[in-house]
Amino acid sequence: MNAIRKRDMQGFFRSPLGYVYIGAYLAVMNLYFFATCVLSSSSDVGSVFSNMLIVFLFLMPILTMRLFSEEYKQGTDKLLLTAPVSVWEIVFGKFFATMGVLLRALACTIPWLIIIAIFGTPSWPTILGCYVAVIFAISIFSAMGLFLSSLTESQLIAAVLSFALFLGLYIVDMLSYSLGTSTLLGELLSWLSIFTRYDTFMSGEFSLGNLIYFISLTGLFLYLTARVIERRRM
Numbered sequence: 001m002n003a004i005r006k007r008d009m010q011g012f013f014r015s016p017l018g019y020v021y022i023g024a025y026l027a028v029m030n031l032y033f034f035a036t037c038v039l040s041s042s043s044d045v046g047s048v049f050s051n052m053l054i055v056f057l058f059l060m061p062i063l064t065m066r067l068f069s070e071e072y073k074q075g076t077d078k079l080l081l082t083a084p085v086s087v088w089e090i091v092f093g094k095f096f097a098t099m100g101v102l103l104r105a106l107a108c109t110i111p112w113l114i115i116i117a118i119f120g121t122p123s124w125p126t127i128l129g130c131y132v133a134v135i136f137a138i139s140i141f142s143a144m145g146l147f148l149s150s151l152t153e154s155q156l157i158a159a160v161l162s163f164a165l166f167l168g169l170y171i172v173d174m175l176s177y178s179l180g181t182s183t184l185l186g187e188l189l190s191w192l193s194i195f196t197r198y199d200t201f202m203s204g205e206f207s208l209g210n211l212i213y214f215i216s217l218t219g220l221f222l223y224l225t226a227r228v229i230e231r232r233r234m
Helices: 002-014 017-038 046-064 069-074 077-081 087-107 110-119 124-149 155-179 184-192 194-202 208-233
Strands: none
Touching: 002 017, 002 087, 017 046, 017 087, 017 110, 046 087, 046 124, 046 155, 046 194, 069 077, 069 155, 077 208, 087 124, 087 208, 124 155, 124 194, 124 208, 155 184, 155 194, 194 208
């Protein structure tokens, strides 16, 4: 697993993809942080992290589209599938490589905390909740993108499918917000919404139910990916 993770991590940064991805993310988020917190002299980063998930929603398909699709197109999947590693090692290796890139991008926001600590009064529980929420949310997006990439050899199709799925999740959140919890459908959509649970974590409320939800959904898509790879290995 570690060898696959290192191989994919090197693949991200040998090409411009990893640098362009992190650069695009930082360009958007630093601009938003400057406009929201610096110009308004506010130490509340909640709105910045709330919009961070939207930025990841647009950028994530670009990162995950190549995970398996590129292997299929170049024919290197045959070497990968015949290697003396288990299917789960392949899946986890690629998953952790993706998370490695995303966590590096997220780590670049640490200077925000220094700025807030110097010029404002940060709410550390809320900030911690924001980072935990982002990490759990991008783990779900990574697992979903990994699964969709395992279905096709076309990186474009994988990217479009991922974006459509992420956009669908966002629409579900909008519908749940519009319907409220007064109706059965609204309550169901609210329960299914990643964004609603994300906002709960961001407020500093650590719920066991939300934690189980994020871990379970990530595990589900990793399991589906493993099943797809198993069928290709047979």
